[in-house]
Amino acid sequence: xxxxxxxxxxxxxxxxxxxxxxxxxxxxxxxxxxxxxxxxxxxxxxxxxxxxxxxxxxxxxxxxxxxxxxxxxxxxxxxxxxxxxxxxxxxxxxxxxxxxxxxxxxxxxxxxxxxxxxxxxxxxxxxxxxxxxxxxxxxxxxxxxxxxxxxxxxxxxxxxxxxxxxxxxxxxxxxxxxxxxxxxxxxxxxxxxxxxxxxxxxxxxxxxxxxxxxxxxxxxxxxxxxxxxxxxxxxxxxxxxxxxxxxxxxxxxxxxxxxxxxxxxxxxxxxxxxxxxxxxxxxxxxxxxxxxxxxxxxxxxxxxxxxxxxxxxxxxxxxxxxxxxxxxxxxxxxxxxxxxxxxxxxxxxxxxxxxxxxxxxxxxxxxxxxxxxxxxxxxxxxxxxxxxxxxxxxxxxxxxxxxxxxxxxxxxxxxxxxxxxxxxxxxxxxxxxxxxxxxxxxxxxxxxxxxxxxxxxxxxxxxxxxxxxxxxxxxxxxxxxxxxxxxxxxxxxxxxxxxxxxxxxxxxxxxxx
Amino acid sequence: xxxxxxxxxxxxxxxxxxxxxxxxxxxxxxxxxxxxxxxxxxxxxxxxxxxxxxxxxxxxxxxxxxxxxxxxxxxxxxxxxxxxxxxxxxxxxxxxxxxxxxxxxxxxxxxxxxxxxxxxxxxxxxxxxxxxxxxxxxxxxxxxxxxxxxxxxxxxxxxxxxxxxxxxxxxxxxxxxxxxxxxxxxxxxxxxxxxxxxxxxxxxxxxxxxxxxxxxxxxxxxxxxxxxxxxxxxxxxxxxxxxxxxxxxxxxxxxxxxxxxxxxxxxxxxxxxxxxxxxxxxxxxxxxx
Numbered sequence: 093x094x095x096x097x098x099x100x101x102x103x104x105x106x107x108x109x110x111x112x113x114x115x116x117x118x119x120x121x122x123x124x125x126x127x128x129x130x131x132x133x134x135x136x137x138x139x140x141x142x143x144x145x146x147x148x149x150x151x152x153x154x155x156x157x158x159x160x161x162x163x164x165x166x167x168x169x170x171x172x173x174x175x176x177x178x179x180x181x182x183x184x185x186x187x188x189x190x191x192x193x194x195x196x197x198x199x200x201x202x203x204x205x206x207x208x209x210x211x212x213x214x215x216x217x218x219x220x221x222x223x224x225x226x227x228x229x230x231x232x233x234x235x236x237x238x239x240x241x242x243x244x245x246x247x248x249x250x251x252x253x254x255x256x257x258x259x260x261x262x263x264x265x266x267x268x269x270x271x272x273x274x275x276x277x278x279x280x281x282x283x284x285x286x287x288x289x290x291x292x293x294x295x296x297x298x299x300x301x302x303x304x305x306x307x308x309x310x311x312x313x314x315x316x317x318x319x320x321x322x323x324x325x326x327x328x329x330x331x332x333x334x335x336x337x338x339x340x341x342x343x344x345x346x347x348x349x350x351x352x353x354x355x356x357x358x359x360x361x362x363x364x365x366x367x368x369x370x371x372x373x374x375x376x377x378x379x380x381x382x383x384x385x386x387x388x389x390x391x392x393x394x395x396x397x398x399x400x401x402x403x404x405x406x407x408x409x410x411x412x413x414x415x416x417x418x419x420x421x422x423x424x425x426x427x428x429x430x431x432x433x434x435x436x437x438x439x440x441x442x443x444x445x446x447x448x449x450x451x452x453x454x455x456x457x458x459x460x461x462x463x464x465x466x467x468x469x470x471x472x473x474x475x476x477x478x479x480x481x482x483x484x485x486x487x488x489x490x491x492x493x494x495x496x497x498x499x500x501x502x503x504x505x506x507x508x509x510x511x512x513x514x515x516x517x518x519x520x521x522x523x524x525x526x527x528x529x530x531x532x533x534x535x536x537x538x539x540x541x542x543x544x545x546x547x548x549x550x551x552x553x554x555x556x557x558x559x560x561x562x563x564x565x566x567x568x569x570x571x572x573x574x575x576x577x578x579x580x581x582x583x584x585x586x587x588x589x590x591x592x593x594x595x596x597x598x599x600x601x602x603x604x605x
Numbered sequence: 606x607x608x609x610x611x612x613x614x615x616x617x618x619x620x621x622x623x624x625x626x627x628x629x630x631x632x633x634x635x636x637x638x639x640x641x642x643x644x645x646x647x648x649x650x651x652x653x654x655x656x657x658x659x660x661x662x663x664x665x666x667x668x669x670x671x672x673x674x675x676x677x678x679x680x681x682x683x684x685x686x687x688x689x690x691x692x693x694x695x696x697x698x699x700x701x702x703x704x705x706x707x708x709x710x711x712x713x714x715x716x717x718x719x720x721x722x723x724x725x726x727x728x729x730x731x732x733x734x735x736x737x738x739x740x741x742x743x744x745x746x747x748x749x750x751x752x753x754x755x756x757x758x759x760x761x762x763x764x765x766x767x768x769x770x771x772x773x774x775x776x777x778x779x780x781x782x783x784x785x786x787x788x789x790x791x792x793x794x795x796x797x798x799x800x801x802x803x804x805x806x807x808x809x810x811x812x813x814x815x816x817x818x819x820x821x822x823x824x825x826x827x828x829x830x831x832x833x834x835x836x837x838x839x840x841x842x843x844x845x846x847x848x849x850x851x852x853x854x855x856x857x858x859x860x861x862x863x864x865x866x867x868x869x870x871x872x873x874x875x876x877x878x879x880x881x882x883x884x885x886x887x888x889x890x891x892x893x894x
Binding site for chain 1: 678687697
């Protein structure tokens with residue numbers, strides 16, 4: 093078949109190294125297939141030995157094939173750059189076919205609770221990581237092979253690849269470090285089971301960076317072998333600048349969890365009596381929150397927490413638009429109030445929720461199938477720190493099943509009830525019931541193990557000298573006075589025992605149990 | 606009508622170093638042998654014909670088409686077998702022929718074309734084996750097979766029988782004779798014996814120019830008047846070596862030698878002109894005249 097690089101595929105795979113490569117891939121699949129019982133994403137994260145093995149095979153074989161300059165092929169092929177593209181195409185085909193082995197294992201041994209959308213996400217995430225790292229290796233191999241035209245090109249290619257490997261396994265997590273990591277960004281940091289990999293802007297910037305890196309290498313060969321050398325050098329410089337641009341743009345758009353300004357809320361003379369929300373969760377959060385507030389003394393402005401990741405469309409007080417400011421996670425509404433007055437405040441806002449903790453792990457997020465919004469920690473709606481119980485009337489539209497301390501939302505649902513904060517969760521969850529308690533746990537959790545861990549956590553909290561849990565909450569936990577347990581995720585260093593009792597719902601931090 | 610190749614006023618230099626200086630010759634179907642000492646410019650001329658190098662001036666016309674101006678270079682009309690034909694050892698001969706078929710964009714049925722070539726060059730026993738396992742003879746046959754696939758009008762072959770044993774050389778010569786029936790076959794070689802057996806035209810390159818362009822018979826007949834034969838003793842032979850270019854020595858007995866040398870202005874007593882000389886004698890004459 094014309095155009096299909098059968099010849100080079102055969103030149104690359106008809107040797108013992110290919111069989112060693114396949115054997116290693118199978119061995120690594122077998123070695124970590126147990127991680128598939130956790131999630132597919134855990135398998136993808138731990139499979140980096142397989143990626144390295146595959147990268148090395150393609151790096152060495154492409155460098156070897158292209159560095160061989162047989163006169164008869166030089167005459168027939170004419171253009172060494174076309175040969176480079178043929179080899180890259182061959183590498184892509186080999187990579188794609190071999191990818192079927194781990195992908196088949198992922199399908200065969202996956203956690204049976206894996207939802208269809210997460211299965212596809214896991215497979216696509218694996219294929220992207222596998223293909224991009226393999227193509228980078230092949231690009232390094234062919235580029236060095238073309239430039240050096242000697243067997244030494246294999247060694248030089250290994251050195252250049254080694255640099256990226258070193259950057260990938262380095263534990264320092266800066267944004268640039270993440271971009272230079274050619275495998276899973278969370279290779280060194282364990283993430284939560286519920287979210288899976290999230291295809292957000294950072295994910296695409298990360299992959300764009302690798303594509304630009306490959307383009308840069310290819311343009312170097314073009315600048316050597318094509319007549320318009322200056323033009324290709326300029327394009328290579330542009331590719332480098334674009335890589336730098338990705339770093340700058342990405343760093344600017346990374347949302348980090350910041351401490352909220354709590355000082356402004358000391359002795360405020362107001363409280364939220366009721367919340368009425370019209371909430372939509374897609375890949376972003378859109379909400380119209382209607383707050384009925386009561387005031388015990390006079391003042392000029394109302395302060396409420398609302399994270400900076402949101403953009404406010406309008407703020408109305410008693411149906412009239414008012415002046416407001418929104419910075420440093422503080423929504424300040426310029427409206428005077430008097431004692432014993434009540435006001436209806438409507439805040440319409442929306443935004444992407446992709447907040448990372450200090451380690452660069454995505455912690456608070458909203459996607460079409462994964463949500464993590466612990467309401468007492470993350471101001472995803474206008475609220476006050478440590479709020480008193482309010483009445484909530486929430487109409488929620490989401491494609492995923494949303495678990496909350498007000499109950500479960502499926503599709504377009506309305507839920508009502510009194511609570512001090514509203515927390516929403518979605519993702520790879522399983523629902524189990526035991527002794528009248530509903531447990532909403534990650535799909536890899538075993539109920540008995542979880543219950544034992546929870547008991548340990550409660551005992552630990554009871555013994556702790558400084559704890560955030562109130563004595564009554566602790567008593568409730570010890571008496572098992574909760575009806576629902578949900579595992580969520582929030583930063584581990586908050587010194588909060590990893591437990592939060594909200595009404596009759598106990599929320600447990602994923603990293604604590 | 607047949608095919609026609611003409612090299613017209615071709616020159617090539619590496620900087621100030623002239624490699625080919627205003628070369629012109631023409632050839633038709635059949636074997637044309639390109640002879641010349643090392644550094645005479647044979648390889649450069651081959652590279653110009655294969656389009657891998659561009660001449661500083663002149664043109665190369667194949668059947669009225671300027672080879673150097675045709676983009677892309679017509680690899681479907683030109684076959685090339687380099688002196689050292691080597692290939693990835695892990696692919697089979699069939700893989701290679703199939704790839705060359707694709708590269709040349711040949712319109713005929715692929716399997717039939719390759720099968721025919723395999724049969725023609727007796728590659729059947731090895732065609733599905735890895736090239737790394739081929740003997741020198743099979744590798745050379747595969748080399749010529751990849752060159753002739755698609756029936757090119759011009760075949761450029763560098764040292765076709767170098768490294769082959771006598772039996773393989775004889776076989777290879779018969780292949781060349783067969784394929785040159787309907788293709789211009791330009792062969793660069795050092796093996797004069799081969800040239801004598803199959804070439805219809807000889808071109809000798811010397812000092813970056815053409816020293817001879819003609820047939821084997823013409824080359825010999827042009828040389829005969831300048832080559833003398835003498836039977837002499839060792840001391841006379843030693844003295845003669847300082848005066849003339851001795852091109853052949855044959856020891857007849859302990860102190861008797863029959864020598865051939867290129868005649869200069871002064872004739873040597875008792876020397877004579879023979880009716881027949883070898884092509885090698887003629888070649889050396891052209892290189893030394």
